[in-house]
Amino acid sequence: MSIATNYIQNIQYQFKETKRLGTAVLKRLTEKELHFKYNTESSSIATIVAHISGNMLSRWTHFYTEDGEKPWRTRDAEFEISTATKEEIIEIWELGWYCLFQITDNLSPDKLGLNIHIRSEKQTVLEAINRQISHYSYHIGQLIYIGKMVQNNQWKPLSIPKNKSKE
Numbered sequence: 001m002s003i004a005t006n007y008i009q010n011i012q013y014q015f016k017e018t019k020r021l022g023t024a025v026l027k028r029l030t031e032k033e034l035h036f037k038y039n040t041e042s043s044s045i046a047t048i049v050a051h052i053s054g055n056m057l058s059r060w061t062h063f064y065t066e067d068g069e070k071p072w073r074t075r076d077a078e079f080e081i082s083t084a085t086k087e088e089i090i091e092i093w094e095l096g097w098y099c100l101f102q103i104t105d106n107l108s109p110d111k112l113g114l115n116i117h118i119r120s121e122k123q124t125v126l127e128a129i130n131r132q133i134s135h136y137s138y139h140i141g142q143l144i145y146i147g148k149m150v151q152n153n154q155w156k157p158l159s160i161p162k163n164k165s166k167e
Helices: 003-028 045-060 075-079 086-104 125-154
Strands: 115-118 121-124
Touching (some): 003 045, 003 086, 003 125, 045 086, 115 125
16 A cells, blocks of 8 residues: 555544544534533634534635635634524534545545645645644544533543543
């Protein structure tokens, strides 16, 4: 197996695992918990989902042929107070991931070196993918942290629980 093929398989796995973690958070929380904000400067999970999905739709729509920052995206609106229902939040979440997987599930080694643009900045497909993995992982960490904060001792870990490493 070539290093490029291995890389593609790895990023496909990483994106799917990142989505799995975020989906687990969304399913565990109530609608009220999805809208919880620690303070006025904080974002709720609903807001972060709107941002992630907006980013995904902008970046991955016409990925190879258009700038990843689409003129139709209203990034600032993604951070406004959301009144979405839990079902709408999950629908927004799924729509963004669907757009991403349309590209990553069909990625081939010959595409990794192609140049694309994000905010008029030229980068290779490989560089853009690494950028997005980092960005989405950052926000999924926020979702998990907020979920833990909201549910406190009711929270069930998404990985190895505290003091259970040896098991």
